[in-house]
Amino acid sequence: MTEKVVVIVGAGPGVSGSLARIYAQEGCAVGLIGIDPVPLTDLGDELTAMGVDVGHVVADVTDAAAAASAVSQLGERFGRVDVLHFNPSAFREKDPLQLSAEELLADVALGAGALLTVVQAARPFLRDGARVTVTGSMAADKPWNKAASLGVQKAAVRNLVQSLDATLRPDGIRxxxxxxxxxxAADGPFTPDRVAQALRAAAAQDEDSWRSEIPYAG
Structure with missing residues (x-):
């Protein structure tokens, strides 16, 4: 097998779907993990029609055992993972006086904690040159108080990515x-396609000038 293998966690319509199409156009095999079987199957069928090898697994990534199993299934099917992309986050419209601690922790478990689960499960399949990419948000720096948990998720996941990069770097994984x-938006610089292009470019950074966080301002 010569084509690269890309596994997208939190796959479906939007940025993750656009990113899957970019990699499929490059001839990469694509593994998809998502919680909703309908858009997951639709995206899988679309990519298969493009002539690439596609596998998909329905899983709730807040269930650590299910998430790890899904990643392992795809890793074993394809034999390796060259790019692992993490997309999930939870949008809960509650301000800090409405949001409970339990709800905050549940949202962080999806938007940040699940990244640990999937990277740990993917590690046996990541080799020198592999990349982990994550969809971040300006909410990490400028949170909207009416959706308070989103900013916490995005700040946490960005911080976690920096720790992952430092840990994986000695093995050539970034x-x-x-x-x-x-x-x-449907138009302009922040369409799903444009954001996906930024994610693809981030994965292709030069090793010598690697940055673990890249802002995309359109």
Missing amino acids: AVSVTVRGTL
């Missing part, structure tokens, strides 16, 4: 988050 400094 991690990067792309901080999207804008709101996703």
Whole structure:
């Protein structure tokens, strides 16, 4: 097998779907993990029609055992993982006086904690040159108080990416988050396709000038 293998966690419509298409256009095999079987199957069928090898697994990534099993299934199927992309986050419209501690922890478990689970499960399949990419957000720096948990998630996941990068670097594996400094829209610089292109470019950084966090301002 010569094609690269990309595994996208939190796959579906939007940025993750656009990113999957970019890699498929490059001839990469694509593994998809998501919680909703309908968009997951639809995206898988679309990529298969493009002529690439596709596998998909339905899993709730806040269930550590299920998430690890999904990643392992795809790793064993393809034999390796060259790019692991992490996309999930939870949007809960509650301000800090409405948000409970339990809800905050549940959201962080999805938007940041699950990254630990999937990277640890993917580690046996990551080799020298592999990359971990994460969809970040300006909410990490400028949180919207009416969705307070989102900013906490994005700040936490960006911090975690920096620790992952430092830990994996000696083995030639790098991690990067792309901080999207804008709101996703159907037109303009923040379309899912444009953000996906920024994520793809981040994964292709030169090793000698690698940055573990890259802002995307359109």
